[in-house]
Amino acid sequence: MIPYILYVLFALGGAAIYLAMPKPSGSQRRAALVLGVGVIAGLLALMSMHFVAPNSNNFFFYMFAGLAILAAGRVVTHPVPTYSAVYFALVILCVAVLLVIQRAEFLAVALIIIYAGAILVTYAFVIMLAQQSGAVSTDTRAREPLMAILVSFVIAGAIAGKIEQIDAVPVKMTAQVPQAVTDVPIETTLPATEMESGHTKAIGEIMFGPYLVVVELSGILLLIAMVGAIAISRKQVPIEDTGEPKLPVGQIGREVPPF
């Protein structure tokens, strides 16, 4: 029963995103908003009825899960990229809260520092420098939105079809984990005991215990990426004439109709 409700919800959600997608003729934002909020409410109601055990944290879970989905929808449908970036910051903050609810504080704060503090600011930097001449056709015309929505939500539906089986898995299955997982000698720290010493300490012991080599490799990966990024972006390239009118050098400011 649950998968079929989910399929219907996903179909409606896909329709909401389709309506909200930027189109040259203008998008039906109000209808999309109503439909989207309805779908999110349905999804959360389903979660509350079927999956979630009653708990005081659940209110925050529903609030931030709903907000995350709504903001994510806005990121992919907003015609102005700067707004996409702002909504993306909202997604990051919501996901960080959801991680805190799962007692992964260190991961949550790392997420905020890395994404909201570094990655997103750089994106915003490039967007601001590039988007000086108002809305362009790049942002007002989506590319095959119907097919994209169909493909994506079929994948999500495939996960949803199996969601009931996850619920059936016992929560404490340390004894039955497959051999491949237990090959790595990890001090299993249950969330209950983890609270005593703190998530940071526990995750530090894992990172610098069994995963030490991976940590070193990620360091090397970051170094290579840094060298690569510098090498790419310092390259002098010829400017191709695209035929589009260019702003005179130094002119900043975009045409916005007065409100």
Place this chain on the structure above:
Amino acid sequence: MLSWLENQVVFSAVLSLVLITGMMTCVAYCIYFERKISAWIQDRQGPNRVGFLGLFGNFHFWGLGQPIADGAKFFLKEDIIPARVDKPLFILAPAISMIVALIGFVVIPWGGSYMLGETLMNVQVANPDVGLLYILGVGSMGVYGVVLGGWASNNKYSMYGAVRATAQMLSYEIPMGVAILVVVLASGQLRLEEIVLGQVGGNGLWNIVLHPVSFLILLITLFAETNRAPFDLAEAEQELVGGFHTEYSSMKFAMFFLGEYVHMITGSAFICVLFLGGWELSFFGIGPAFPGTGIEDVGLISVIIKIGVLAVKVAFFIFLFMLVRWTLPRFRFDQLMRLAWKGLIPVSLGILLLTVFGLYMGWQRSVLFNLGGEIAIVAATLGVVVLANKPVTGRQDNMPAVTQPLGG
């Protein structure tokens, strides 16, 4: 009588209310003192007219009523939203600036523990496992107010201000993070309360004794993070009118302004907690502890003393902020970048390596080792930078032609 207070959540809520009120008052008077200090430096009088409605005749209380009058002025001025701005973001930007500055203070330990009835309370709004990283994360969100405000204003000067602020924040966050990491390594803690306890007299030295250069780096980056002179290129009046807040007026402008001051207070408290022993007073951790500031003192009077000690330390840093702003000229942008990338980042990375080495050898508490190593690192970096780079100054005649700039 006060039994409903004997719960950390309720206590934290009350404390945060008190702190926000106190902080806003402090900010108002910070602005007053900033004007007084600038007047003192420039041999003027400063604000000295506004007393309290003339109730005391000709005596104006040295202009102490000025902040109240300023506040009223900001509320009553016309709030202009220019026609071609991006309205939602234009309104959102000062709010972000203010909120981000205000939520940073919740993890600052203001006064150790307090025995309330039967329960031991933290005089701290929240003591999360990742307190230090929380401050870093919140601080890194601070740039959004500036960036969005600059972009939404649809004005080239605001835009340049926003671009400058972004580059500056990204560059100075790196040495800041590494300088803080040194403290984390030295104390093995991310909880701010525990970091303070590790510096209390008898337990150990203040971190400034062990890592003076890290302290200086953190202080410098704090100037940059709060957008204060000599790093206030985002709002350089001579070049950019007002920078990112050119188009702002009335209360929205005031919110940017208040955000900057709150950021200054939180940053000062942060640096006191990390390097100067927080609420503890024992002369760099060497001398005997000032009565009432030990770990075991949990009475009301000792909490008040502890808060007072931290407040004095914070006030000292705020004074330093103001002194620097009114005496030092502003950096040029290339100098700013060179300071960060060729000065602060190598030095801070070197100190990080030194601290790790000290930890490995068991020398992390040795003043001689840390001090000697840090001086050597600073000297080496200075030598390399000075020898390898002739500074580019003045107008350049034979600069390579600028190919297309990104935003052109």
Place this chain on the structure above:
Amino acid sequence: MPDPGSYILLGAVLFAIGMVGFLARRNLIVMFLSTEIMFQGVVLNVVAFSRLHGRLTGDAYGLFLLVIAAVEAGLALGLVVLLYRRKHTLDAESWSAMSG
């Protein structure tokens, strides 16, 4: 703590939305933001699975995912800046001329 099932469902929804954005939008920056949304869905999922098994492996994977995201963002931005310098647009379709 809510059941892992809710987190997995939420992760799936975020992943799907990010995928829509990646496939349908033409602005390169928005496309990369969409991949980051997909990353968020995955991070939520690995942490949920890690709680399901009562261990912290998923949290470690989450941190490595952050590393990958940072690497991807750095390189992607370098490429975007290069594209913008050449063509003066952020349109992903302007590269399609290369496919001939």
